[in-house]
Amino acid sequence: MTHISSDPRQRDSKSPDFFPDSALAAKYNRPGPRYTSYPTAPQFREDFPKQQFLKQMLHGDDKKTAPLSLYVHLPFCHDICYYCGCNKIVTRDKNAASDYLRRLRTEIEMQSRLVGATRPVTQMHWGGGTPNHLDNAEITELMHTLASHFRLLDKGYREYSIEIDPRVVSCDTIALLKGLGFNRISLGIQDFDPLVQKAINRIQPYQQIAPLVECIRTNDFRSLSFDLIYGLPHQDRYTIEETLRKVIALRPDRIACYSYAHLPERFNSQRAIDRLSLPPAEEKLLLQHIISHRLQEAGYHHIGMDHYVLPEDELAIAQQEGRLQRNFQGYSLDMAEDLLGLGVSAISNLGDFYTQNERNLAAYYSHLDRGESPVYRGCQINPQDKLRRFIIMSLICDLALDITECNRRFDIDFNSEFQHQIDTLRDMESDELLLISRDRIEIQAGGRPFLRNICMVFDAYLGADPTDIRSARFSATI
Ligand code: SF4
Incomplete structure (x- = not known):
């Protein structure tokens, strides 16, 4: 076992050599999903x-x-x-x-x-x-x-x-x-x-x-x-x-x-x-x-x-x-x-559906006591969702989007279909969060803390303007 002790407030701590970019924090700190699903x-x-x-x-x-x-x-x-x-x-x-x-x-x-x-x-x-x-x-x-x-x-x-x-x-x-x-x-x-x-x-x-x-x-x-x-x-x-x-x-x-x-x-x-x-x-x-x-x-x-x-x-x-x-x-x-x-509140992803069980314990019990499924809500994933899910999951998992692969897989022309989103990403590119080329979107080291913000650009449910999240109930991205 390794023994470590000491109260940090008693320690003679040196200040770390990092400086947060307060302008970026202010610009991008807004409510947004964590994208555990799309x-x-x-x-x-x-x-x-x-x-x-x-x-x-x-x-x-x-x-x-x-x-x-x-x-x-x-x-x-x-x-x-x-x-x-x-x-x-x-x-x-x-x-x-x-x-x-x-x-x-x-x-x-x-x-x-x-x-x-x-x-x-x-x-x-x-x-x-x-x-x-x-x-x-x-x-x-x-x-x-x-x-x-x-x-x-x-x-x-x-x-x-x-x-x-x-x-x-x-x-x-x-x-x-x-x-x-x-x-x-x-x-x-x-x-x-x-x-x-x-x-x-x-x-x-x-x-x-x-x-x-x-x-x-x-x-x-x-x-x-x-x-x-x-x-x-x-x-x-x-x-x-x-x-x-x-x-x-x-x-x-x-x-x-x-x-x-x-x-x-x-x-x-x-x-x-x-x-x-x-x-x-x-x-x-x-x-x-x-x-x-x-x-x-x-x-x-x-x-x-x-x-x-x-x-x-x-x-x-x-x-x-x-x-x-x-x-x-x-x-x-x-x-x-x-x-x-x-179990209560559990979410499934089966075939083309997301489903969620009752979140209230009494309701969960009552369905099962009647021999009924406890699923109470869900969503069918349509072809547009699948395309956007591919983009969002590529960005959040691989830190890059292979546009050629996306075009091949979904039979689209990404650069024309997502022209509006690419225009929005240009601003993030100028903040050095990512790089955009014809074939690839690549997250830069400085963009990692803002991955949720980048994914939000492709989220069709946040509205045409990705900053329009007034009706959503998400946590702040930072
Ligand atoms: S209250 Fe929340 S964080 Fe604490 S043990 Fe329970 S589930 Fe975990």
């Missing part, structure tokens, strides 16, 4: 063509053999973290989990009949909430239920991952997870600074995390990921340097650095955060620069918008080979076209 979730409608969706699922030719990705949403948490924007239920009631698992089992049975029980599950992710709010017996039972209704793999390349709250997990549970087939663990770290942890109501000192990391390593997981958040209360250039020093000492294989979205009008718990303690956009941009610089200096590759991975990690190789995808869990390998989401 069309994005606000486009999902209750009156989507559900019968057509069911028909496509039941008569899909590749249903028996095509790889499948599973997402399982487990919404319960022990305590509230003030920054949280997830769909979760804070409870200490143990019956809550067993009631939920009963309904989840019904949904698993229903969906395996619809989507296909024999398709190889190449990727599976348990997220939440806190998946390890379940006890060891419940975790085991859920995995057995999934294994009896889907074709889980025990050999060959597969990614089976689970999000873990480090405050409420034992080394016994880690060993159990490995035994059940998980090969990836992601730990919610967020920040190591004690003042920041207090302000977000998530106390988990480094001394608690380091032995857990050692336990995960001992159990030989293929990969360990850390989730970090920047833009939290009391974070500044000095605290982030100290957090990064500790993170680098523990050397996780992957690090996801998310920007905190302060939307107290949408998420009640965020009202407990003092707005004045939040770093302003300019400082957030600086934090992003520091994170990127320090992690790359430590040998990590910067992947997409906000992920960092060790050079030997599959994501680093996938980015070089153009096999990276972005979905509701961030960046991952493109290993299955269809994603089935299970």
